[in-house]
Amino acid sequence: MKRIANRQYLWIGAIFVVLALVPLFIDNNYYITILNQMVINMIVVFGLNFITGLTGQMNLGTAGIYAIGAYTSALLSKNFGISPWLTMMAAICAGFLLGRGLGYPSLKMKGVYLSLTTLAFTEIVRIFATNLIDITGGTQGINDIPRFAVGPVMLDTNTKYFYFILVVAVLVCLLSIRIVYSKWGREFRAVRDNADAIESLGLDIKKIKIRAFTLAAMYGTLGGALYAHFNSYITSLSFTTDLSINYVIILMVGGIGSILGNMVGAVVVTLLPELLRFLGDYYQITYCILVLISALFLPNGLVSIYGKITGLLNKGSSAEGGE
Amino acid sequence: MGSIIVQLIISGIAMGFIYALVGIEYTLIWNASGVLNFSHDKLITLGAYIFGGTYIVGMQLGFVEGILLSIVTVAVIGIIIAKVIFIPLRNLTMIYTIMATVMLGKIIVEAIRLYWGPVPFSVPGFLVGTVKINNIVISIANIVIIIAAAICVCALQLFLYKTKPGKAMRCVAQNRNASQIMGIDVKTVMIITIIISMVICCLIGILVSPLLNISTTMSNMIGLKGFAAGVIGGFGYLPGAIVGGLVIGIVENLASMVFPAVYKDIAAFVLLVAFLLVRPKGITGKTR
Numbered sequence: 001m002k003r004i005a006n007r008q009y010l011w012i013g014a015i016f017v018v019l020a021l022v023p024l025f026i027d028n029n030y031y032i033t034i035l036n037q038m039v040i041n042m043i044v045v046f047g048l049n050f051i052t053g054l055t056g057q058m059n060l061g062t063a064g065i066y067a068i069g070a071y072t073s074a075l076l077s078k079n080f081g082i083s084p085w086l087t088m089m090a091a092i093c094a095g096f097l098l099g100r101g102l103g104y105p106s107l108k109m110k111g112v113y114l115s116l117t118t119l120a121f122t123e124i125v126r127i128f129a130t131n132l133i134d135i136t137g138g139t140q141g142i143n144d145i146p147r148f149a150v151g152p153v154m155l156d157t158n159t160k161y162f163y164f165i166l167v168v169a170v171l172v173c174l175l176s177i178r179i180v181y182s183k184w185g186r187e188f189r190a191v192r193d194n195a196d197a198i199e200s201l202g203l204d205i206k207k208i209k210i211r212a213f214t215l216a217a218m219y220g221t222l223g224g225a226l227y228a229h230f231n232s233y234i235t236s237l238s239f240t241t242d243l244s245i246n247y248v249i250i251l252m253v254g255g256i257g258s259i260l261g262n263m264v265g266a267v268v269v270t271l272l273p274e275l276l277r278f279l280g281d282y283y284q285i286t287y288c289i290l291v292l293i294s295a296l297f298l299p300n301g302l303v304s305i306y307g308k309i310t311g312l313l314n315k316g317s318s319a320e321g322g323e
Numbered sequence: 324m325g326s327i328i329v330q331l332i333i334s335g336i337a338m339g340f341i342y343a344l345v346g347i348e349y350t351l352i353w354n355a356s357g358v359l360n361f362s363h364d365k366l367i368t369l370g371a372y373i374f375g376g377t378y379i380v381g382m383q384l385g386f387v388e389g390i391l392l393s394i395v396t397v398a399v400i401g402i403i404i405a406k407v408i409f410i411p412l413r414n415l416t417m418i419y420t421i422m423a424t425v426m427l428g429k430i431i432v433e434a435i436r437l438y439w440g441p442v443p444f445s446v447p448g449f450l451v452g453t454v455k456i457n458n459i460v461i462s463i464a465n466i467v468i469i470i471a472a473a474i475c476v477c478a479l480q481l482f483l484y485k486t487k488p489g490k491a492m493r494c495v496a497q498n499r500n501a502s503q504i505m506g507i508d509v510k511t512v513m514i515i516t517i518i519i520s521m522v523i524c525c526l527i528g529i530l531v532s533p534l535l536n537i538s539t540t541m542s543n544m545i546g547l548k549g550f551a552a553g554v555i556g557g558f559g560y561l562p563g564a565i566v567g568g569l570v571i572g573i574v575e576n577l578a579s580m581v582f583p584a585v586y587k588d589i590a591a592f593v594l595l596v597a598f599l600l601v602r603p604k605g606i607t608g609k610t611r
Binding site: 052056058060104105106108109111112113115116117119120121123124127128130131241242245248249252256281282284285288289291292295296299 | 411416417421423426429430434437544554600603
């Protein structure tokens with residue numbers, strides 16, 4: 001077990017190192033933008049992993065959570081001139097309140113209620129963001145959201161910003177690993193695998209689920225805030241249910257419940273539409289069919305392929321050794 | 324003032340019946356296979372496109388032939404979807420079933436965009452006009468929706484309680500393993516359920532096409548409010564879906580008198596969260 005865990009850390013480290021090296025070889029601004037988006041996706045999916053991956057409760061409201069983070073940080077820093085460092089903290093606090101407030105009604109009962117309420121929540125956020133034009137700018141959006149400085153370094157280019165969020169992603173990833181292999185993480189997995197056993201041990205399922213959802217919401221709002229300051233522009237048109245679904249796709253394609261899987265998923269799913277772009281009109285439908293196939297035939301995601309291959313190799317070598 | 328309230332209530336009842344049908348349609352699949360069908364709003368859109376896009380605008384058929392042919396077409400598609408998607412899904416974890424149906428919905432939308440094109444359109448001359456009784460103006464579309472939905476609900480009840488396949492469906496809904504032991508072919512029952520659900524989706528699509536333009540996003544809100552209707556009435560309980568749908572339809576229309584009309588859609592979701600907080604079993608108090 002420990003060796004598997006160690007190998008996983010090795011891969012996680014390797015992905016971060018590769019990501020850090022990529023901007024040295026690419027100076028196309030578009031690709032750097034995609035890299036930024038990729039790492040932001042990673043942060044959000046680390047959070048989603050707690051509730052949907054480990055605890056097994058479907059959260060279809062990531063776009064709403066993300067939007068709350070983005071709008072909180074953008075509005076506070078732009079209208080009141082507060083430092084983006086503080087507004088990002090405010091966004092995370094908003095995520096905490098959101099997780100508690102939305103998690104309590106939807107998770108106090110067993111069942112699929114969380115997926116319905118979060119889906120509805122995303123719609124509510126979108127309707128308000130579109131129609132409260134005085135505050136959110138509606139579909140016109142908010143522009144000139146300030147970038148900020150780390151000490152003496154102003155994060156004015158996309159490459160500099162990329163390194164900043166990469167550092168944030170590493171920290172968030174370490175925190176996630178710490179949580180996954182702690183008492184909390186074990187409780188989360190136990191809720192998914194055997195809810196009855198948990199209750200018989202005297203633990204409160206409701207509290208565990210709400211904790212997982214709150215963590216997911218805090219990661220989500222952090223991602224949203226990072227996105228707002230990265231893009232300098234947000235509009236209500238981008239926070240649709242499709243965005244929420246995209247995050248679950250990342251989680252599912254990579255491998256549910258595994259941090260390495262989340263990272264692989266974020267890399268693959270962010271790049272896939274770019275790679276499939278040559279299909280023109282047919283790229284969306286191909287993309288959807290690929291994801292559907294992976295849901296039906298590869299339920300443990302891309303990381304399970306690695307295990308299968310090494311399993312086959314080991315089997316092959318042991319068979320050879322047996323002869 | 325009074326006549327406005329009556330008008331709002333009547334159009335609320337009409338929309339409520341639509342939500343009730345949505346609630347019924349996904350509850351049937353949920354009961355039969357334990358899959359929450361997140362592609363149902365797209366199936367409604369598909370029904371509207373098959374009816375409006377192919378049979379009426381494309382082939383210039385009459386409305387009655389159009390409706391019948393669309394129902395047949397949708398039933399055939401239902402068999403395919405059941406065999407390819409829903410039957411393999413029935414034993415998977417909830418996350419995969421939800422995602423697979425979501426992706427099915429996206430595939431349907433993309434297919435619609437490629438086949439019928441992205442431009443929204445409307446069905447000319449289908450259920451237009453109004454009826455005036457005293458001071459109350461009611462559109463024909465609303466009257467037809469109420470009548471058609473009521474007929475649909477009654478027919479479904481008769482089917483479920485008086486015919487053998489219907490009884491088998493209720494058995495499977497109660498206990499899948501026990502009904503398998505009793506010699507009910509669960510897979511066939513699932514296929515029948517999905518066909519019925521698809522036909523209801525198609526009818527919803529046809530019924531709302533006079534109210535909304537036919538476009539790929541026409542039924543997003545209807546689909547969500549149908550989910551809310553199911554929860555408010557009592558999740559997994561068919562009469563509950565009808566009660567929930569009517570409550571949402573009437574409340575949201577009356578809410579548009581007090582709040583700006585753009586926030587009308589929020590009423591259903593506020594009700595959803597309020598019910599989950601205060602009475603999670605729903606109005607009827609029965610869940611499965």
